[in-house]
Amino acid sequence: MLSDIHLNLVGGSGQVNILRGVNLSVDAGETVAIVGPSGSGKTTTLMIMAGLERPSSGTVQVAGQNLNDMDEDALARFRRAHLGIVFQSFHLVPTMTALENAALPLEFSHARDARDRAMAALGAVGLEARALHYPAELSGGEQQRVALARAFASAPKVILADEPTGNLDTETGRRVVEHLFRLREEHDTTLVLITHDRELAAECGRQVRMEDGRLYEAATPGTAVASGTPDTPAASVMPGTPGDSGRA
Ligand SMILES: Nc1ncnc2c1ncn2[C@@H]1O[C@H](COP(=O)(O)OP(=O)(O)OP(=O)(O)O)[C@@H](O)[C@H]1O
Numbered sequence: 001m002l003s004d005i006h007l008n009l010v011g012g013s014g015q016v017n018i019l020r021g022v023n024l025s026v027d028a029g030e031t032v033a034i035v036g037p038s039g040s041g042k043t044t045t046l047m048i049m050a051g052l053e054r055p056s057s058g059t060v061q062v063a064g065q066n067l068n069d070m071d072e073d074a075l076a077r078f079r080r081a082h083l084g085i086v087f088q089s090f091h092l093v094p095t096m097t098a099l100e101n102a103a104l105p106l107e108f109s110h111a112r113d114a115r116d117r118a119m120a121a122l123g124a125v126g127l128e129a130r131a132l133h134y135p136a137e138l139s140g141g142e143q144q145r146v147a148l149a150r151a152f153a154s155a156p157k158v159i160l161a162d163e164p165t166g167n168l169d170t171e172t173g174r175r176v177v178e179h180l181f182r183l184r185e186e187h188d189t190t191l192v193l194i195t196h197d198r199e200l201a202a203e204c205g206r207q208v209r210m211e212d213g214r215l216y217e218a219a220t221p222g223t224a225v226a227s228g229t230p231d232t233p234a235a236s237v238m239p240g241t242p243g244d245s246g247r248a
């Protein structure tokens, strides 16, 4: 899926190496939790998998297609056809109701029953009664559930979710997670979840840990995932070297 991904950005304080050789291979129908400290590069990795950020180098393959070769239009079409994305900050359209937000990807792909399917997805997260509310009229957790409903309403092959239960109480979080895993059972959906929730991470088939721009199999700390080049040893978990441009 991801092979030897590097992302270097040039900011005010010079070049920042945000991802330093990320390798991640996820099978269809697999559930993977990405865990790790704040600022380690989890969201950035997810954005690259979604084709929303382009890596400085490395190959991105999702659902059998190479994202490197696609232009913006092709990427947008690809996302519509195959991906459900739940952003850390939800990204709901403020001028649309919960129902309209949830139906958006289906409308884009001209699904005839967009509204019904969106309504069913809202029902799955317990929000039927809020369907006609605008995001500003919803609590943080409710907005998160709308974002989740939007992501899975179209039954995508792959769901990428950034802390999907981050704003939910235990009971609601449980319901949402159960629904995600039910999708996996019913549609063989691939789930890649970023989470700080240990229970949720433990429910996933596999956990990987992000540390300072690199990914490690969580079961064996210090072992780089499918370790790429010989110059990316376990030493990568050490704090930045003096020559480093001082990451945040
Ligand atoms: N556009 C940008 N320009 C410069 N640095 C950036 C940019 N976007 C992200 N970063 C930096 O990249 C690093 C990784 O960010 P990222 O959002 O991927 O972290 P994260 O692991 O998702 O953290 P959190 O758990 O807090 O959400 C951070 O140090 C962040 O400051």
Ligand SMILES: [Mg+2]
Binding pocket: 042, 043, 044, 088, 162
């Ligand atoms: Mg993040």
